[in-house]
Amino acid sequence: QVQLVESGGGVVQPGRSLRLSCAASGFAFISSAMHWVRQAPGKGLEWVAVISYDGTNKYYADSVKGRFTVSRDNSKNTLYLQMNSLRTEDTAVYSCARAADFDFLTAFDYWGQGTLVTVSS
């Protein structure tokens, strides 16, 4: 079955960096666009970034552009989110999600449970 398992969250000071990982299994990772979505405590869902199946196309929310970088290693079935210059407003549960189709402009059919990132001094 499809599984997405995030890791790498924790407590970090403002201005510091953190790298999240999302380990995928149970499907053809190499054929799937992948997204990162976050949810601040008690708040709604916010789309963060997407990477195409082959890693050549990447798009970001304005709130993270220039600070976050999405990447993937298809040989390891793993998605990454490098987060630099972290701010307190980046505090959230970060989840990876699979695009339901080859094209990333489609619904997200599988989600991980998420990893909590807390940015605090």
Add this chain to the structure above:
Amino acid sequence: DIQMTQSPSSLSASVGDRVTITCRASQSISNYLSWYQQKPGKAPKLLIYAASSLQGGVPSRFSGSGSGTDFTLTISSLQPEDFATYYCQLNYRTPLTFGGGTKVEIK
């Protein structure tokens, strides 16, 4: 960027009620809209894609409609397991914005 406005932000309903949630896009997005259900502490679950297509395994009491700028999610007969928060999301172009959410609570 295209804005997604969901209404209401919360509602109270009883088991068996018909529930309708609306989502409005700030410009036309054709049928590039999906709906998700999220329960506390759980990952969102895809219910509807392409505005009106039911995701596999989702009960038929859920339905979606609309095109252009106005969309609805309808639960024909609310069940105890349907109390949750529902989100719409545009899939037309990036940023793939979510609506603010609608919390469905027990009356």
